[in-house]
Amino acid sequence: MRLAQSYFLSDNVVAIARNLLGKELFTNIDGKICSGIISETEAYEGITDKASHAYGNRRTKRTETMYKEGGRTYVYLCYGMHHLLNIVTAKENTPHAVLIRGIIPNSGIDIMFKRTNKKKLTNISNGPAKMSKALGITTDLDNTLLDDNKIWIEDSNFPLSGFEIIVGKRIGIDYAQEDALLPYRFLLANKK
DNA sequence: TATAAGATTTACT
């Protein structure tokens, strides 16, 4: 079943980031449906987080989406060529968001292959930009409600028993100084 | 108006 919008209205963005692991992310782009189990997330805690675009209550055309009510997407272009997918959380005017960094492909894998031009199943979704490319996510999906039939998240009761949740510091944000060390990154890993 | 840097990936040396 799909996650209700109320799921995303909590102020505790870190808890949501952790809880999203194992949920299934769906996209429906041009009638092509793909999905995957969310395997890696990062929390971005709005105005108090130096790594966030909204740090210090910074409000621009780009970050405007983050200030809206939770339960929608925030897609933005990084390095001029990579689309990154975030899930906006918390109430209006609280710019919290969860960055989806990785998925385990579940359905529509052949479509993902075509989109990414890859021949092997490896490296299809082990990075935020590659994942977006595989799922067909672009800035066209920015500020899209998760019940818009273009993108949504379901709780498909993926069994987490065989996995452990690893918590660590976030990646690629060295400029954020001490906030770069916060344990806001969550990922699923096979138990050994 | 101009310049610098970025929540990255890929290819090449």
Add this chain to the structure above:
DNA sequence: GTAAATCTTATAT
């Protein structure tokens, strides 16, 4: 290991 690709935003002149 290093660099290129490539564009939007933010900060500066």
